[in-house]
Amino acid sequence: MSSKTFHGGVHPKEYKELTENLAFEKFPFPEMVILPLSQHLGKEASPQVKKGDDVKPGQLVAKAEGFISAPVHTSVAGKVMSLGKEQTSSGFPKDSIVIKTTGTVESEKFLFPPLNPETATPDEIRERVALAGIVGQGGAAFPTSVKLTPPKDKVIDVVILNGCECEPYLTRDYRFMIERPDDLISGLKLIMKALNVNRGVIGIEDNKPEAIELLSSKVKFEHGLEVTALKTKYPQGAEKMLIKTVTGREVPPGKLPMDVGAVIQNIGTAIAIHDAIVKGEVLISAALTVSGKGIKNPKNLIVPVGTTIQNVIDYCGGVTDDAVKIIVGGPMMGVAQFDLHVPVMKATSGILVLTKDEVAENPETPCLRCGQCIGACPLNLMPTKLARYSQLNRFEDAEGAGITVCMECGTCAYTCPANIPLVQWIRLGKQKVLQIKRDRDVK
Amino acid sequence: METTTTIEPKQKVYFDLTTSPHLHSKWTTSKVMWFVVAALVPSIAAALTFFGWTQIFIIITAVVFAVGTEVSIQVIRKKQITWFDGSAALTGLLLALTLPPNFSLSATAIGSVVAIGLGKQIFGGLGYNIFNPALVGRAFLQAAFPVQITTWLKPNFAVDSVTSATPLAAFKFDKIFTDTVPMAIGNVGGSLGETSAIAVLIGGILLIAVGIVNWRIPLSMILGMFLFGGMFWLINPQNPTPIFHIFAGSFLFGAMFMATDWVTSPITNKGMWVFGLGISLVLVVIRIYGGLPEGVMYSILFMNGFVPLINRYTRPTIFGAVKEEKKK
Numbered sequence: 001m002s003s004k005t006f007h008g009g010v011h012p013k014e015y016k017e018l019t020e021n022l023a024f025e026k027f028p029f030p031e032m033v034i035l036p037l038s039q040h041l042g043k044e045a046s047p048q049v050k051k052g053d054d055v056k057p058g059q060l061v062a063k064a065e066g067f068i069s070a071p072v073h074t075s076v077a078g079k080v081m082s083l084g085k086e087q088t089s090s091g092f093p094k095d096s097i098v099i100k101t102t103g104t105v106e107s108e109k110f111l112f113p114p115l116n117p118e119t120a121t122p123d124e125i126r127e128r129v130a131l132a133g134i135v136g137q138g139g140a141a142f143p144t145s146v147k148l149t150p151p152k153d154k155v156i157d158v159v160i161l162n163g164c165e166c167e168p169y170l171t172r173d174y175r176f177m178i179e180r181p182d183d184l185i186s187g188l189k190l191i192m193k194a195l196n197v198n199r200g201v202i203g204i205e206d207n208k209p210e211a212i213e214l215l216s217s218k219v220k221f222e223h224g225l226e227v228t229a230l231k232t233k234y235p236q237g238a239e240k241m242l243i244k245t246v247t248g249r250e251v252p253p254g255k256l257p258m259d260v261g262a263v264i265q266n267i268g269t270a271i272a273i274h275d276a277i278v279k280g281e282v283l284i285s286a287a288l289t290v291s292g293k294g295i296k297n298p299k300n301l302i303v304p305v306g307t308t309i310q311n312v313i314d315y316c317g318g319v320t321d322d323a324v325k326i327i328v329g330g331p332m333m334g335v336a337q338f339d340l341h342v343p344v345m346k347a348t349s350g351i352l353v354l355t356k357d358e359v360a361e362n363p364e365t366p367c368l369r370c371g372q373c374i375g376a377c378p379l380n381l382m383p384t385k386l387a388r389y390s391q392l393n394r395f396e397d398a399e400g401a402g403i404t405v406c407m408e409c410g411t412c413a414y415t416c417p418a419n420i421p422l423v424q425w426i427r428l429g430k431q432k433v434l435q436i437k438r439d440r441d442v443k
Numbered sequence: 444m445e446t447t448t449t450i451e452p453k454q455k456v457y458f459d460l461t462t463s464p465h466l467h468s469k470w471t472t473s474k475v476m477w478f479v480v481a482a483l484v485p486s487i488a489a490a491l492t493f494f495g496w497t498q499i500f501i502i503i504t505a506v507v508f509a510v511g512t513e514v515s516i517q518v519i520r521k522k523q524i525t526w527f528d529g530s531a532a533l534t535g536l537l538l539a540l541t542l543p544p545n546f547s548l549s550a551t552a553i554g555s556v557v558a559i560g561l562g563k564q565i566f567g568g569l570g571y572n573i574f575n576p577a578l579v580g581r582a583f584l585q586a587a588f589p590v591q592i593t594t595w596l597k598p599n600f601a602v603d604s605v606t607s608a609t610p611l612a613a614f615k616f617d618k619i620f621t622d623t624v625p626m627a628i629g630n631v632g633g634s635l636g637e638t639s640a641i642a643v644l645i646g647g648i649l650l651i652a653v654g655i656v657n658w659r660i661p662l663s664m665i666l667g668m669f670l671f672g673g674m675f676w677l678i679n680p681q682n683p684t685p686i687f688h689i690f691a692g693s694f695l696f697g698a699m700f701m702a703t704d705w706v707t708s709p710i711t712n713k714g715m716w717v718f719g720l721g722i723s724l725v726l727v728v729i730r731i732y733g734g735l736p737e738g739v740m741y742s743i744l745f746m747n748g749f750v751p752l753i754n755r756y757t758r759p760t761i762f763g764a765v766k767e768e769k770k771k
Contacts, residue, residue, distance in 0.1 A: 010468070012466050012468075013466070168466060240762060240763070244762075250762060250763035251762075251763050252763040252764060253761055253762070253763055253764055255763070323458075324458060324459045325458050325459040325461075325465060326458050327463075327465055329463075331463075331464065331465045331466045332463060332464040332465070332466060333463050333464070334463055334465065335463065336458065336459065336460045336461060336462075336463075336465065337458065338458065338460055352465075354465060358466070359459065359465055359466070359467075360466075360467050360469070361459075361461070361467070362467070362471045363471075365471075365472040365525075365528065365569065365570070366568070366569055366570030366571065367570050368472060368475075368569070368570050368705040368706055369570065369705055369706050369707075369708075369710050370705035370710070371657065371705075371708075371709070371710035371711060371712070371715075372654075374710055374711055374712070374759065375657070375712060378762065379761060379762040380759040380760060380761050380762045381759075381761060382710070382711070382758065382759070384710065401758075402761045402764075405761055405762070408463070410463050410464030411464075413464050413467070414464050414466060414467055414468055415468055415470075417468075417470040417471055417472055417474075417475050418471075418472050418570075419467065419471060419472075421461070421462060423462055423463060423464065424461075424462040427462065
């Protein structure tokens with residue numbers, strides 16, 4: 001089996017063996033949930049409940065504001081305790097609704113009337129996806145209904161389901177592919193229908209041969225569907241890398257996948273779309289991998305949105321004595337946490353507890369100009385230069401060198417023998433450059 | 444919205460807080476440096492085999508004075524002491540391996556002091572120097588001790604026809620060509636480390652395999668030798684063949700260990716091609732038309748000077764950018 005790939009990238013140790021053979025477990029209802037009003041990119045949802053209200057699972061508690069936004073539903077039955085700023089895993093506090101759980105009766109759950117996937121129209125699919133509050137499960141949490149509504153002048157000819165899961169440790173998408181292959185294909189077909197596209201590709205890294213085999217056998221007799229094996233290399237799951245590998249097209253800087261005729265959806269998103277259409281469910285649970293050598297019992301879990309990370313970690317047996325770092329997301333792009341009283345959100349894909357020997361922090365030395373970061377950058381940037389410009393406050397040079405193109409995948413900092421925190425500097429420079437750009441636009 | 448209220452008091456836990464990525468490859472500056480030192484072991488072994496075990500004193504002297512100079516300057520400048528990162532020891536070792544056998548130990552010490560002092564620390568230390576420090580040290584010795592540094596020793600196990608003259612000197616002054624086989628094995632006259640092409644290649648290929656040496660530099664130098672050396676040979680068959688150029692003198696040692704020095708070579712892949720081809724061109728010209736029989740050192744130092752310029756003009760095209768321009 002020959003696997004396709006892209007230029008650059010790295011191959012970190014995978015650590016998938018910790019959880020890849022563990023089936024999803026359902027997390028019990030927590031005592032309380034914290035529901036940030038902005039669990040997506042775009043405008044914050046506006047609250048529809050007030051302190052003291054009783055709510056049922058699946059009930060709308062905040063409605064979408066404008067086009068690029070998503071509604072929020074409660075994942076438990078309970079009483080609204082407060083509305084206010086709460087800390088989140090992004091590192092920033094966000095306006096949130098806190099609900100104390102009073103009952104855990106599953107049958108009370110709010111459901112939309114199921115739609116027949118065969119007869120549902122593209123508009124019905126889009127409307128349901130929007131009402132169900134579905135956001136991209138890959139991490140960026142872009143409202144999915146927006147992605148299913150491309151501008152009229154964009155011609156989309158391929159939908160790619162992202163089954164790469166190129167971040168080490170994470171096995172959530174893999175478990176979906178193994179446990180729910182039919183639902184996943186159903187979700188893919190619904191996406192293709194909404195976009196009026198005839199070609200659907202499921203891209204899977206070749207470190208998951210069982211998933212490739214299983215899905216290949218499932219799509220064998222499906223018209224227009226195919227499974228593509230991709231070489232296991234980080235960041236294969238980045239949108240631009242995946243499109244390039246599957247279609248050969250390059251998304252130009254500052255453009256979107258739809259500009260080259262492609263729409264990418266995450267495996268988890270396809271499942272959520274299937275559940276919303278076929279079962280009428282709203283998005284109130286997050287599938288995530290809890291892993292790392294610092295957690296006592298690694299697991300793949302289905303967790304009610306809003307459960308605190310502390311609850312999840314306790315459920316997995318707590319942390320070991322040598323744990324040094326807790327990350328929400330994957331180890332390459334996730335965010336280190338200082339407060340465990342933060343909620344699992346719709347797009348949370350993993351909680352990792354890492355020990356000292358996994359994070360291996362070494363002292364920083366001066367740049368040796370070895371060029372490893374440049375050779376590894378999948379977007380052909382010069383990370384060492386961008387970081388230097390940022391250190392020296394030379395933001396115009398940084399802009400000229402393409403700092404805003406950087407997707408912060410971390411490949412450069414991973415590979416740097418001098419241990420320079422390249423991503424940290426580039427991120428800083430990027431913020432400054434974007435600020436300067438905004439100011440320029442205002443003038 | 445009300446102000447912050449929560450059900451339970453917030454329990455803060457202070458863990459390691461750094462930005463992503465949270466994983467890192469196992470390489471560090473010092474691991475890389477010591478690994479390169481290890482890759483030089485075959486060359487050291489070859490040197491001791493062909494020129495006698497006493498040559499180890501040249502190596503020890505060079506390394507001790509290189510590290511000593513590094514530490515002294517850092518102490519004087521009140522900078523962090525970093526000798527254990529291995530870079531100074533590596534510079535000393537590289538310098539020693541470019542010297543002829545039985546070279547004076549005091550001159551070796553001077554070479555090391557110059558290599559670290561003028562070649563590296565004066566620019567601000569590791570990562571900031573423009574020219575390969577070991578070669579700066581050697582260039583100084585070449586100017587200061589021109590006779591000593593071209594006085595060669597007849598190697599052990601040499602067949603009778605082999606003289607103590609290096610293959611390049613034999614060619615330059617007497618128009619005698621040495622066979623490739625002895626040059627590859629190393630029982631010919633020459634500097635300590637450059638004598639055995641095979642030992643150099645073992646270390647070099649190891650470095651390429653683990654990704655420390657970017658294969659583009661040695662490959663472009665070898666291809667450049669075939670191109671430019673071949674051109675001169677075709678014009679005038681009296682000139683050496685490209686194969687002779689490659690196996691003679693310190694070409695391979697330079698290609699694997701000197702030109703590939705991270706700090707003083709280009710950072711872009713395209714730039715590495717320009718750099719390697721440039722070295723070969725300059726080298727062929729020096730060897731054929733220059734006053735000296737060998738020119739690897741000068742050609743690398745010469746191209747080191749162009750590295751900032753090469754970097755500037757070989758910036759890689761950002762992913763997707765070309766196609767956008769074409770559309771316009």
